[in-house]
Amino acid sequence: MRIHWHRRDLRVADNRPLVEADADGPVVPVFVFDRDVLEHAGPPRVAFMLDALESLREGYRSRGSDLLIREGDPREVLPELAERFDADAVTWGRDYSGLARERDAEVRRALDEAGVAREAVHDAVCHEPGAIRTNDGDPYSVFTYFGRKWHDREKHPSVDPPDSEQLAEVSDDEPIPTLGELGFEEPEAKIPPASTAEARERLESFCGDDIYRYEEHRDYPAEACTSRLSAHLKFGTIGIREVYEATEAAKQGVEGDRRESVEEFQDQLAWREFYAQVLYFDPEVVTENYKEYEQEIDWQEDEDAIQAWKDGRTGYPIVDAGMRQLREEAYMHNRVRMIVASFLTKDLLVDWRVGYEWFREKLVDHDTANDNGGWQWAASTGTDAQPYFRIFNPMTQGERYDPDAKYIKRYVPELREADPEIIHSWHEASLTQRRSAAPEYPDPIVDHSERREAAIEMFETARGES
Numbered sequence: 001m002r003i004h005w006h007r008r009d010l011r012v013a014d015n016r017p018l019v020e021a022d023a024d025g026p027v028v029p030v031f032v033f034d035r036d037v038l039e040h041a042g043p044p045r046v047a048f049m050l051d052a053l054e055s056l057r058e059g060y061r062s063r064g065s066d067l068l069i070r071e072g073d074p075r076e077v078l079p080e081l082a083e084r085f086d087a088d089a090v091t092w093g094r095d096y097s098g099l100a101r102e103r104d105a106e107v108r109r110a111l112d113e114a115g116v117a118r119e120a121v122h123d124a125v126c127h128e129p130g131a132i133r134t135n136d137g138d139p140y141s142v143f144t145y146f147g148r149k150w151h152d153r154e155k156h157p158s159v160d161p162p163d164s165e166q167l168a169e170v171s172d173d174e175p176i177p178t179l180g181e182l183g184f185e186e187p188e189a190k191i192p193p194a195s196t197a198e199a200r201e202r203l204e205s206f207c208g209d210d211i212y213r214y215e216e217h218r219d220y221p222a223e224a225c226t227s228r229l230s231a232h233l234k235f236g237t238i239g240i241r242e243v244y245e246a247t248e249a250a251k252q253g254v255e256g257d258r259r260e261s262v263e264e265f266q267d268q269l270a271w272r273e274f275y276a277q278v279l280y281f282d283p284e285v286v287t288e289n290y291k292e293y294e295q296e297i298d299w300q301e302d303e304d305a306i307q308a309w310k311d312g313r314t315g316y317p318i319v320d321a322g323m324r325q326l327r328e329e330a331y332m333h334n335r336v337r338m339i340v341a342s343f344l345t346k347d348l349l350v351d352w353r354v355g356y357e358w359f360r361e362k363l364v365d366h367d368t369a370n371d372n373g374g375w376q377w378a379a380s381t382g383t384d385a386q387p388y389f390r391i392f393n394p395m396t397q398g399e400r401y402d403p404d405a406k407y408i409k410r411y412v413p414e415l416r417e418a419d420p421e422i423i424h425s426w427h428e429a430s431l432t433q434r435r436s437a438a439p440e441y442p443d444p445i446v447d448h449s450e451r452r453e454a455a456i457e458m459f460e461t462a463r464g465e466s
Contacts, residue, residue: 001025001085001168005032005078005092006067007100008124010052011196012059014158014239017121019166021091026168028085029060032078033071033177036103043187044330044364045234046179048194052237053176055195065167069174074107079114085168090116093123093236096276097368098283125273126155126240129280139281141383143274150270151263158241189330191364192231199238202228207250215261221321221333222406227265228331230365233272244269275373278383286372287353289381294464297381299351308445309344310358312412315444317423318398319343321411328411330364335401341378342392346455347446352379380459388459391452399424414441 004018004027012018018027031053038046057067070077078090090111095104104120111118122128132149133139140146179186192198206227210217217225232238244266251262279285289297308314312323322336332340337359344355352375359375360366376382402408405420415423418437422429427444434443 001028001087002089002091003028003030003078003081003085003087005030005074005090006056007031007092008095008234009093009236009239010049010056010194011237011239012056012063012161013196014242015093015161015236016123016156016159017091017093017119019159019162021089021119021121025088027065027091027162027166028068028081028087028168028170029056029065030068030070030078030081031056032074033069033182034074034103035071036073037099038182040099040360041184042361042363042366043179043184044189044191044362045231045366046182046184047187047191048231048364049235050176050179051191052194052235055197055237057176059196060167063162063164063167064169065164066170066172068170068172069176071177074103075110078107079110079116082111082114082116085170088117090118092118092120094120094128095124096129096280098279098286101283124236124240125276126150126244126269127153127273129277132277139277140274141278143271143384146274146277147267147270150273151266155244156241158239158245187330189326189328189362189364191330192228194231194235194237196237199229199232200242202232203238203243203246207246211247211250211265212254212258212261215257215264218264219335220401220407221336222402222404222410224333226334230367230370231331234365234367240269271373272367272370275369278373279369285376285382286368290376290383291381291385293381293459293462295462297351297462298458300349302348302350305348305445306344306350306354308442309340309348309350313442314343314446315426315442316343316347316394316398316448317405317408317412317415317426317441318402319394321402321408324411326359326362330362332363333407335397336407337374338378339392339394339397341375342386343394345379346391347394347448347451349451349455349458352376352381388463389456391455393448393452395424395427395448412441414438 002025006029009015060067082090108118132146210225213225217223247262247266251259312320314320319340322332322340326332341355344350345352356371356375359371373382377385380386380388405423408423409416415438422437
């Protein structure tokens with residue numbers, strides 16, 4: 001008998017630690033609500049996770065078993081369950097953040113003291129941190145070279161779900177707690193359904209059509225030419241190997257632009273693992289700049305501007321559309337994530353950590369490694385980051401990637417009757433033109449050209465150049 005401790009692997013299919021661990025005997029599936037982990041959660045993610053747990057429990061019950069739900073400290077819960085079921089081992093999937101690794105080390109010690117074997121199995125990424133290194137044996141800090149090796153490296157195949165005979169005949173009357181019982185309010189956003197079936201449906205639909213247009217259309221938010229699998233990969237309602245195999249199948253028999261488009265999407269899977277490696281080897285990156293500057297960056301603290309950014313009331317249409325999409329859907333298109341991050345750090349001159357914390361609170365797909373990597377890239381403080389002097393112009397970004405303003409009008413109703421030309425020149429329009437076109441929409445809260453110069457000066461000072 002052994003116990004499998006579910007964390008970011010809320011599925012039974014393609015779950016290596018569930019079916020490939022060395023321990024013998026039937027498996028007792030367990031999920032533990034850990035208050036120390038929940039402190040870092042936001043309502044959208046918890047709501048998604050609860051839905052995923054309901055689906056996971058149903059999956060086990062259909063196989064004659066059950067998902068045991070517990071609240072408490074896993075250092076205490078897991079040894080107690082091992083004693084109750086006379087389990088000789090506990091298995092789980094490895095996680096790579098500093099917080100998770102500290103927790104897992106403490107759980108290992110607790111199980112050792114209880115005389116219970118344990119095995120953590122690589123599962124969340126195709127290539128675990130450290131598997132892909134430079135020729136000198138160092139972890140990569142530049143994606144290009146990492147990505148090339150990632151594409152060339154053989155991947156583990158996906159694994160089948162366990163048979164009913166492999167699962168313990170257990171039942172649990174403990175209900176899955178509600179958001180309120182866990183101390184969270186209902187999210188203001190509409191949260192998508194969470195299950196392996198939902199993830200597979202998205203994957204099949206994407207690989208049947210949009211993946212072949214991905215390279216050309218992925219940067220255009222109105223096109224919605226993305227997989228929307230990020231939350232499912234975050235919580236493991238689908239396995240990364242199953243996703244990769246579906247993309248490999250999509251490549252078969254296609255050439256030219258269609259094949260390159262599939263590989264471009266695979267590049268995004270590689271980026272996910274690149275940032276996981278960065279976090280693994282430098283866990284302090286969650287709160288500290290990855291890139292060192294000679295002087296402290298003189299970030300500004302303008303609470304009114306920060307609130308306008310959060311509310312989508314900056315007077316920069318593409319920025320406001322993104323921030324309102326975030327509130328409405330607990331999601332934001334990736335190109336727009338870069339635009340709003342650049343605006344906060346380079347136009348408002350606000351510390352990237354403010355934006356990172358807001359995304360952590362509001363995103364359903366928040367992933368520590370990915371979000372931290374993205375924010376530090378935009379802020380010119382991270383690995384392989386945007387150079388400090390290359391600053392997104394939010395107006396030209398909007399005009400280039402949302403030329404008809406379809407995305408903007410979807411999320412900013414005040415601009416729905418406005419002509420795209422006035423929307424994309426809002427910063428240059430006269431007060432009379434603005435009031436005529438969209439009287440309820442705000443004026444720009446900053447002048448981009450002025451702030452661009454201020455941002456460059458701020459970074460040059462930090463670099464010791466002025």
